[in-house]
Amino acid sequence: MKVSIKVNGTLYEREVEPRMLLVHFLREELGLTGTNVGCDTSQCGACNVHLNGQLVKSCTCLAVQADGGEVTTIEGLKSNGHLHPMQEAFWEKHGLQCGFCTPGMIMTSVALLQSNPHPTDEEIRHGLEGNLCRCTGYQNIVAAVKAAAGTK
Amino acid sequence: MAAAEKIIGSRIKRREDPRLITGEAKYLEDIQLPGLLHAAILRSPHAHAKIKSIDTSKAAKHPGVIAVYTGKDFADVNPMPCAWQAGKVKNNVNTPRVLEIDRVTFTGAGVAVVVAEDRYMAQDALELIHVDYEVLPAVVDAEKATKAGAPQLHENAPNNIALEWTCGTQDTTDRALKEADVVVKQRMINQRLIPTPMETRGCIAQYQAATEEWTVWMTSQAPHVMRLLMTAFVFGVPETKMRVISPQIGGGFGAKIFLYPEYCLMAALSRKIGRPVKWMETRSENYIATTHGRDHITEIEVGAKRDGTITALKVNTYANLGGVLSTIAPGIPTTLYGRMLSGTYRIPNIFCHVYGVYTNTGMVDAYRGAGRPEATYVIERAVDLVAHELGLDPVAVRRKNFIPPEAFPYDPVILNGLKYDSGQYAKALDLALKMLGYENFRKEQAEARKQGRYLGVGFSSYVEICGVAPSAWIGLPGEGWGAGLWESANVRVHLTGKVVVTTGSQSHGQGHETSVAQVVAGELGISVDDVIVQHSDTLGTPFGYGTYGSRSTAVGTVAVYNSLQKIKEKAKLLGAHMLEAAPEDVVFEDGKVFVKGSPDQSKTIQEIAGAAALAYSLPPGMEPFLDNTSYYDPPNCTFPFGTHICVVEVDKETGEVKIKRYIAIDDVGKVINPMIVEGQVHGGIVQGVAQALWEGAVYDDNGQLLTGSLMDYAIPKADFFPTFETDRTETPTPVNPLGVKGAGETGTIASTPAVVNAIVDALAPFGVKHIDMPVTPPKVWRILQGNGG
Numbered sequence: 001m002k003v004s005i006k007v008n009g010t011l012y013e014r015e016v017e018p019r020m021l022l023v024h025f026l027r028e029e030l031g032l033t034g035t036n037v038g039c040d041t042s043q044c045g046a047c048n049v050h051l052n053g054q055l056v057k058s059c060t061c062l063a064v065q066a067d068g069g070e071v072t073t074i075e076g077l078k079s080n081g082h083l084h085p086m087q088e089a090f091w092e093k094h095g096l097q098c099g100f101c102t103p104g105m106i107m108t109s110v111a112l113l114q115s116n117p118h119p120t121d122e123e124i125r126h127g128l129e130g131n132l133c134r135c136t137g138y139q140n141i142v143a144a145v146k147a148a149a150g151t152k
Numbered sequence: 153m154a155a156a157e158k159i160i161g162s163r164i165k166r167r168e169d170p171r172l173i174t175g176e177a178k179y180l181e182d183i184q185l186p187g188l189l190h191a192a193i194l195r196s197p198h199a200h201a202k203i204k205s206i207d208t209s210k211a212a213k214h215p216g217v218i219a220v221y222t223g224k225d226f227a228d229v230n231p232m233p234c235a236w237q238a239g240k241v242k243n244n245v246n247t248p249r250v251l252e253i254d255r256v257t258f259t260g261a262g263v264a265v266v267v268a269e270d271r272y273m274a275q276d277a278l279e280l281i282h283v284d285y286e287v288l289p290a291v292v293d294a295e296k297a298t299k300a301g302a303p304q305l306h307e308n309a310p311n312n313i314a315l316e317w318t319c320g321t322q323d324t325t326d327r328a329l330k331e332a333d334v335v336v337k338q339r340m341i342n343q344r345l346i347p348t349p350m351e352t353r354g355c356i357a358q359y360q361a362a363t364e365e366w367t368v369w370m371t372s373q374a375p376h377v378m379r380l381l382m383t384a385f386v387f388g389v390p391e392t393k394m395r396v397i398s399p400q401i402g403g404g405f406g407a408k409i410f411l412y413p414e415y416c417l418m419a420a421l422s423r424k425i426g427r428p429v430k431w432m433e434t435r436s437e438n439y440i441a442t443t444h445g446r447d448h449i450t451e452i453e454v455g456a457k458r459d460g461t462i463t464a465l466k467v468n469t470y471a472n473l474g475g476v477l478s479t480i481a482p483g484i485p486t487t488l489y490g491r492m493l494s495g496t497y498r499i500p501n502i503f504c505h506v507y508g509v510y511t512n513t514g515m516v517d518a519y520r521g522a523g524r525p526e527a528t529y530v531i532e533r534a535v536d537l538v539a540h541e542l543g544l545d546p547v548a549v550r551r552k553n554f555i556p557p558e559a560f561p562y563d564p565v566i567l568n569g570l571k572y573d574s575g576q577y578a579k580a581l582d583l584a585l586k587m588l589g590y591e592n593f594r595k596e597q598a599e600a601r602k603q604g605r606y607l608g609v610g611f612s613s614y615v616e617i618c619g620v621a622p623s624a625w626i627g628l629p630g631e632g633w634g635a636g637l638w639e640s641a642n643v644r645v646h647l648t649g650k651v652v653v654t655t656g657s658q659s660h661g662q663g664h665e666t667s668v669a670q671v672v673a674g675e676l677g678i679s680v681d682d683v684i685v686q687h688s689d690t691l692g693t694p695f696g697y698g699t700y701g702s703r704s705t706a707v708g709t710v711a712v713y714n715s716l717q718k719i720k721e722k723a724k725l726l727g728a729h730m731l732e733a734a735p736e737d738v739v740f741e742d743g744k745v746f747v748k749g750s751p752d753q754s755k756t757i758q759e760i761a762g763a764a765a766l767a768y769s770l771p772p773g774m775e776p777f778l779d780n781t782s783y784y785d786p787p788n789c790t791f792p793f794g795t796h797i798c799v800v801e802v803d804k805e806t807g808e809v810k811i812k813r814y815i816a817i818d819d820v821g822k823v824i825n826p827m828i829v830e831g832q833v834h835g836g837i838v839q840g841v842a843q844a845l846w847e848g849a850v851y852d853d854n855g856q857l858l859t860g861s862l863m864d865y866a867i868p869k870a871d872f873f874p875t876f877e878t879d880r881t882e883t884p885t886p887v888n889p890l891g892v893k894g895a896g897e898t899g900t901i902a903s904t905p906a907v908v909n910a911i912v913d914a915l916a917p918f919g920v921k922h923i924d925m926p927v928t929p930p931k932v933w934r935i936l937q938g939n940g941g
Contacts, residue, residue: 017272033182034175036402038350039435043862046350074175087173091165094827097835098661099172100350100402106173125871132862134350134403135661137834137899138870 003067007032008076016063022056023047025063026073034074034103038132045131048104049073055111057130074103077110086110086148095144097135105131109145118149160674163827166666167680168659177400180354180371181432188356189218191421191431192274193414194264194281195441196256199292199475199512199855200303201285203254203263210280211266216273219425220281222264223253226420232411233385235377236483238317238508239568239632244309246510248476250417256285257305257475258514259855260440262413267421267429290512290855294472295449297511305475305510314473315482315508319490320566325503328464332455336537341924342526342904344447344472344849346865347519349660351402352438357418358428366394366422370415371401373408373658374698379690381411381479382419394419398688401660405839406518407442408660409700410479414441439860444849445519447472448485448526454534455501460542460549464501467493467530471516473508478517480633482508487631488523488617488701494564495531496577496615496793497553502566512855518700520839521900524616532612532905533922536912540921546909547585550613554578561788561886570625572615572791573885573893576819580881581613584795584817587877593799601917606802607812608914612906615793618894619706619887621697623785637703638785640694641711643672643719645778647765649758651676651683656696657708658688662896663828664699668709670824671890675716676757677743694781702792702894705824710888711784718780726764727755729771790885790893794818796837796902798910807933809845809911811874816902819881821893826880829895833878836899842868843900844907848926866926 004013007030014029026032026049037059038046047058050072058071077084086109089095096102105128112119112127119127124145125138133141171177208220229250237243251262264281268274289303296302297312305312329335355370372378375396383391401408414431421429433441448469455464471485490504535553539546554577555562561571588609597607620626623636640656651672657664669683687693696708720740727745728735731754737747746754755763760778763769767776799813816833823829846866850858859865884891904925911927912920918935 019272027182032175033178036179036351037181038352038402039862041435041861041863043867044350044435074173078174083173090173091169094166094831096169096172097663097831098350098401098403099169099177100179102172103175121875122871125869125873128870132350132867132869134348134405134839134867135835136831137836137838137876138873139834139876140831142870142875 001064003063005066006070008072018064020063021059022061022063022066023058026058032073032075036100036103038100043132044101045108046101046104048107048131050107050111055108074106077106084110089144089148093140093144093147095136095141101131101133105133105141109148112145113149159670159680160824164666164670164680164825166663167669168663168665179351179400179402180356180369183356183369183399185356185358185428187427189267189269189425189427189429190271190274191265191267191418191429192271192278193262193431194278196259196261196263198256198285198287199259199290200288201256202288203252203256204284204286206264207282208264211277214273214277214280216269217277218267218269220264220266223249223251226250227253229416229420230386230388232413232479233381234477234479234482235381236480236633238315238482238486239630241315241317243315243482244306244313246306246309246476248413250413250420258512259857260514261475265417265421267425292511292513292851292853292855294447294470294509294511297509298470298507305512309510312510313507314477314510317486317506318504320503321501322503325464325466325501328501329453329455329466332463333458334541335453335455336541337453338537338922339451340533340922342446342448342450342529343925344516345445345519345843345847346439346849347405347407347445348865348867349403349405349407352433352435353408353412353414353442354432355415355418356428356430357422359422359426361426364393366419367397368394368415368419369397369399371408372396372398373404373660373700375658375688376656376690376695377698378411378415382416386416396690398658404660405520406445406522406700409698410443410517436861439865440514440857443478443515443517445516446526447516450530452530452534454538456538456542458542460538460544460552462497462499462538462553465493465499465534467504469506471506471508472511472513474513474515475510476515478515481515481517483631483633484518484523489527491567492524492527492617493531494566495528496555496613498555513851520836521897522701524897524901525840525904528612528614528901529904532614533908536909537921546611547590550581550611551578568625568630570789573788573887574883575615575791575793576881576883577613577793580793580817580819581795583879583881584797584815587815587879588797604804606804606914608800608802608910608912610798610906610909610913611795612902612909613795614902615791616898616901617789617791618702619786619790620701620703621707621786622788636785637697638783639708639711640696640781640783641708641715642694642781643712643715645719645757645761647762649678649682649761651678652686653683653712654686654693655708655712656694657704658699660699662699662704663825664704667705667824667828668712671709671713672716675713675720678757702896705892706790706888706894707784707786709892710786710890711782713890714782714784715780719778722778723757723760725771726774727760730755730760730763786887788887790821790887792818792820792893792895792898794898794902796906798906800907800910800914802911802914802932804936807929807936809927809932811841813874814876816876816878816899817881818898819883820895820898821883821885822891823880823882824892830878832895833899834876836897837876837903838868838873840900840903841907844904844925844927846926
């Protein structure tokens with residue numbers, strides 16, 4: 001099937017198998033390997049991207065479902081060569097160790113602040129429950145989201 | 153030196169992060185090669201079976217399929233080696249083959265492989281293979297596996313016993329138990345865990361027929377060891393015929409140390425087919441085919457005087473090692489467990505007996521902490537059991553038995569010649585108690601009980617062993633490892649003054665590119681930005697044993713430090729020559745060489761490096777370039793310690809345990825980057841608390857893994873935890889010149905007994921003395937209903 005999907009501001013048209021997952025479309029058709037796959041049951045959130053402004057698990061979405069849509073991945077977060085404030089905050093607060101969950105975690109955190117610009121600790125922890133991290137113990141991720149939100 | 157102290161010990165942001173937060177880092181799955189083929193592995197659905205026949209003909213005809221192979225096609229490839237066998241006892245070794253030929257002993261063992269043009273085709277063809285199995289009875293419980301009548305897994309291991317190992321002295325321990333005022337007995341389960349790094353395992357192998365050489369990319373914590381084991385032991389070719397690269401690695405926690413069949417299978421496939429072949433593990437495969445951790449059934453007897461002085465500890469453990477032995481499986485429940493059972497206490501009589509047992513379950517090997525969490529759980533629960541029995545405060549019993557600061561170096565006897573290096577156990581406990589506000593807590597607890605709310609506090613005053621390396625101790629004649637585990641480093645100061653460090657250590661999230669650079673910058677008086685740290689490629693780095701057991705700082709970074717001293721010595725000689733001064737008159741400080749007392753006339757390290765590289769005016773006999781390689785074989789291990797305190801509230805209606813507070817005081821010796829150390833502590837605590845409360849691999853009686861995905865295995869989420877309260881004491885180790893001990897596993901090692909002790913404390917009004925992990929709500933609820941644990 002033919003799909004046309006705008007990814008990080010560029011329109012791509014490709015022939016894909018109907019069963020191709022959005023994450024494989026991004027990684028294998030477009031070479032955008034920043035989005036990682038951590039599980040096969042939609043638990044871990046490593047593959048989270050934004051589709052039409054909404055957070056989606058790209059392993060649980062077919063490429064054909066994104067046809068005509070706009071996708072933002074971790075590679076599209078920088079603007080004018082500058083890191084997104086959430087990327088800066090993860091760096092500053094040591095919100096990552098092995099980095100594998102990080103792209104999905106950052107995409108989730110950006111979406112979280114879009115819906116709740118000044119979350120409490122509890123709201124941040126609740127908002128991250130669809131993303132697993134095995135390294136950080138989450139504490140510095142929470143600190144990073146708070147820092148990016150400018151809340152104390 | 154002022155500058156050194158400033159950089160070493162400061163919270164420098166990690167230098168590896170820019171590529172990780174932008175998605176530019178290349179993990180194994182991200183690597184593409186021209187002509188790359190994809191492999192999918194057919195795994196046994198049975199835990200114990202004979203393979204009667206395999207029909208691959210339909211799969212071979214599937215579109216896009218290049219080849220289908222079974223174990224018989226690789227009969228010439230040796231089984232995986234078992235590199236660490238329990239010391240000084242017979243080990244009945246059975247290890248996996250690249251694909252099993254006649255028999256499988258656990259669900260998930262590989263029996264056939266499809267190689268195809270893409271992964272979808274390979275996966276489709278896998279379903280067309282037919283295997284005729286003769287299913288055999290299975291046993292999954294390590295204790296039951298040793299009893300008469302149990303299914304037998306391997307001919308060379310009667311009663312499924314892979315090894316029987318002891319440490320300490322049985323007769324004196326038995327005597328001391330007989331003479332003790334009180335003896336407490338307890339059976340405790342340290343359940344099986346599944347490490348679950350967020351990145352699963354994978355491998356790409358590329359073989360060049362013309363040179364008979366491989367390049368293998370793999371998700372490994374120890375690329376040099378992988379190369380050695382694959383070439384010398386599995387394929388029987390010179391080590392120089394293989395280059396192993398660990399690309400960006402998405403966490404390991406021990407599970408990526410080992411030589412797995414799939415890595416050797418990819419190498420064998422690429423040699424057979426003549427094209428590069430890739431295998432990337434799915435999460436479901438990861439749960440059955442990657443190693444698990446822990447899985448002990450333990451009976452303890454602890455004897456004490458009425459005043460709380462512990463006089464004897466006797467431990468008998470059945471350690472489940474799975475269907476076959478992984479690379480270092482026997483060393484974990486022996487050396488790293490039994491030898492640490494004395495904990496932070498003077499215990500005059502200890503005896504530990506361990507059976508390492510085969511069962512029809514996945515392989516069990518090192519998982520974060522590896523043996524020390526199991527030992528810490530035993531001794532820290534034992535202390536609480538004694539306190540409970542005698543009606544004493546668990547803090548008082550800890551204090552009563554602590555090894556005092558003046559007793560170091562301390563020989564706990566069961567360590568087989570090693571001594572605890574340094575420790576101030578009461579100091580860490582005091583700081584933790586201060587943070588808790590212990591007296592107030594007990595008042596609050598009493599008040600809460602009156603209202604029908606159940607609060608509890610648990611303590612864990614742990615010590616662990618890091619930098620497992622000393623050749624005289626760990627090697628074959630001692631603890632049974634096939635080699636001394638020294639580490640290596642090369643430091644080169646280039647003509648421009650920029651420094652390249654190569655190390656045999658490996659980083660998969662620990663931040664070595666930052667912490668090692670801090671040591672270099674501090675020692676040479678240069679900017680961290682002028683240091684590049686390279687690792688994980690056998691081509692460009694000196695041999696090293698890799699990263700596990702919190703050894704990279706205590707062993708690997710010390711090798712870097714030693715090289716830096718030699719470079720500074722040479723820089724002083726050359727600097728003196730450039731200043732036309734006598735070598736004995738100059739000093740190296742803050743990156744400059746100058747005559748003592750005349751810092752205005754100096755040569756910078758950059759100027760000296762330039763002169764060393766240009767080489768046209770060197771002192772007689774001096775070789776060009778500032779370059780040094782070190783191999784560091786430490787004289788002793790290091791022993792981090794601390795006290796963790798957990799405060800819980802148990803919900804009387806639901807049985808749910810809520811962590812109210814978690815306090816961690818760790819002493820990891822000198823700290824190079826506090827931010828990185830805190831991150832390690834946080835992550836470790838979460839893994840330990842998760843064992844105490846939620847995680848656990850469950851096999852049914854037929855050997856089917858019931859917790860085989862992230863839907864079923866309870867990896868904790870962000871909202872399961874409060875904000876941890878962490879601090880440190882700092883007792884440098886005298887073992888190495890950096891004073892560093894190791895910080896990667898303390899959280900996991902300390903936390904399980906802190907949580908369980910807290911729950912038992914909370915449930916004391918219900919007469920609870922012990923409860924096994926994971927302490928799930930149904931377990932607690934049944935106790936609260938009066939139905940036992």
